[in-house]
Structures are given as C-alpha cells and as structure tokens.
Amino acid sequence: MSFHKFISTFSRLGEAMTISTEAKKTVFQKAENTNTWFTEKEINRMVDHLVKNYFNSEKLANWIDKYEFPTNHQAKIIGLISAGNIPLVSIHDLMCIILAGNIAHIKLSEKDTALYHWVFSLIEQIDPDIFSRIHIVDQVKNYDAVIATGGNLAANQFKYYFQHKPNLIRGHRNSIAVLNGQEDNDTLKSIGLDIFSYYGMGCRNVSKIFVPLNYDFDHFLGILDKEFNYVRNHHKFQNNYDYQLALFLLNKVKFLQAESILLLEHEGIASPLACLYFERYESLDEVYQFNLKHKDAIQCVISQEKINDLVITPPGMSQHPELSDYADMNDTLNFLFMLN
Secondary structure, eight states, X not given: OOHHHHHHHHHHHHHHHTSOOXXXXXXXXXXXXXXXXXXXXXXXXXXXXXXXXXSOHHHHHHHHHTOOOOSXXXXXXXXXXXXXXXXXXXXXXXXXXXXXXXXXXEEOXXXXXXXXXXXXXXXXXXXXXXXXXXXXXXXOOSOSEEEEXXXXXHHHXXXXXXXXXXXXXXXXXXXEEEOOSOOOHHHHHHHHXXXXXXXXXXXXXXXXXXXXXTOOOHHHHHHHHHHHGGGGGSHHHHHHHHHHHHHHHXXXXXXXXXXXXXXXXXXXXXXXXXXXXXXXXXXXXXXXXXXXXXXXXXXXXXXXXXXXXXXXXXXXXXXXXXXXXXXXGOOHHHHXXXXX
C-alpha cells in the first residue's frame, strides 16, 4: 500500500463527504428510516468528526509516521464485524485493515448499511484499487483474522466462534466524567456533549459522573436542559425517559429529575438510556482507584484535572478520538502487523 495514495484517497473522501447532493440527502433519510437513532444531526456529527480527525491529510501522515511497517507483506483477509450503535462506527478499523495492506470482508450491522454503501461508492469513484479491497459479506468465513465489535453478549459469542483464529474482539464500554464543582458554563456544556452525542449510545459517551461531596446539581442540570433538551423530541429517547421515570417512582427510588435526563446515585457504570449515574468523592484518589478496579469497562475518563497516571480526555472531546486513540486501548495496526 502506497502511503501517499492512502492519504490522498481518504483526504479526498473527506472532501466528497462534505458536498451537499440530493443523493447524500437520500442516503441520510434512508439511514434514519432504518435506524431512527441516526438522525441527520447525529450523522452530520459523525461526518464532521471523520473529516476533521480521520480524513485530514496532515493527521493521516503523522499517524502513519509513528509506525514501522512490515516488509514483504502478504495480504490477509480480515473479517470485520461492525456494530450499529452509532453511525459508521467501524470506519477506523476499515482504514487500519486497508493501510496494513489487507483485504476487508465486512459484515455490516443491519442498523447501519446505507451510510457504508454511500461511503464505499465514494471510495470506488476516488480510488478503484482501494475499493477492490473492501468486500461486503453476509457471513465472515475464509478469513485469516477477525475484528469484531458488539455488546458484551455478542462479544462473548464472537470470542467463542472465532477462537481458532487471531481476533480482536471488543465488548461494550462506557465513559466517566469527573467534575470538581468549579466548571464554567462552557465546560458543563462540553460535558453535556460527552453525555448526549449520539443520544448516549456510544462507548465513549459518559454514563456516569463523579462529583465532590455536597455538589449542587441545580446549575449543571440547568445547563443540560438548556442545551440538550432536543433529546426529548426523539420518541425513543422520550420512551426510555418515561419508562425509567416510572420505574423510579414505582420503586420509590431517590433520584434527581431534569427535563433532559434522570440522575441516580449508583455504584455502577453503565446507566440506562436517558439516565446518568453519579457518585460522590472526597479525593481524586477514590476516582483513580475506581478506574483501576473497573478499567476493563471504562473507555474514557473526562476531566479538567490530571488524575495520577490516568489517560485523560478533555471535556467535550470524548466523541472526537484521534487516529491513535484506539478502542479499548488495543492498537489495531499492531494487531494486524503481528499477523505477518
């Protein structure tokens, strides 16, 4: 694979994805009809991220420069099983497969097909050679290795089914945010983005916050309601909100209610949709120890402050990973290099 060609193709792909056409509008509508969570707002959120962070020629070059690529490489067939929780979630894996000189056999989620077909059609126009390395399949078979992403139940099934071949299997994770009580409005809005982007469906979405003792939630919830109340206009989000509210009231659970979300003090990490867990802390070391205990379930830690040696993501940036921000901290390119 020519690095120059790879960079040129994906930077041109980014340019093509930003052009407004009737075909693009049709694709977006078809995507939402198939999966109502994929509203135009959320699809555009992903497209903007891909263009700025993945399909940027300078960032692509810097990413590639960090690696020493194997010589005398023989192309492998890599099965890629895509999730459907957020739009185009497996694009980064696909880029890694192509960059490493392999062929992708991608099993798309039924929840996200239209957007991938659109992207692949653009790649075909830009670079037929790279397009020839992308095959959509109904079933992953006759493969050399597998990369698969899904919920925890699906991940366990993948591990069993693909145990006899090299595999990179990812289950579901969640992210946490650490507040210190001194955040300004812009920072609270940024944390709201970490919570509500893609309606909270991604592994990088914040599902739990840590707050100081005696933290006053009123201002924080006011910001969330002002900036993100649009989520209540989505019927599925509204249904989840109403269902969880009814459960809390029926079970006489103590909770905090905002117009945009329900807050529950809870030791867990993965809060139900339309809900946000919170936990109080006296010192940041408590947060650090929590992360050590649950590191296999946490994708990102969002904070303005350094917390020992944890990798910290700034507020508002959880859904804007760079090319080197690999899911589950597993370097996908290194996994592919080891197949030689």
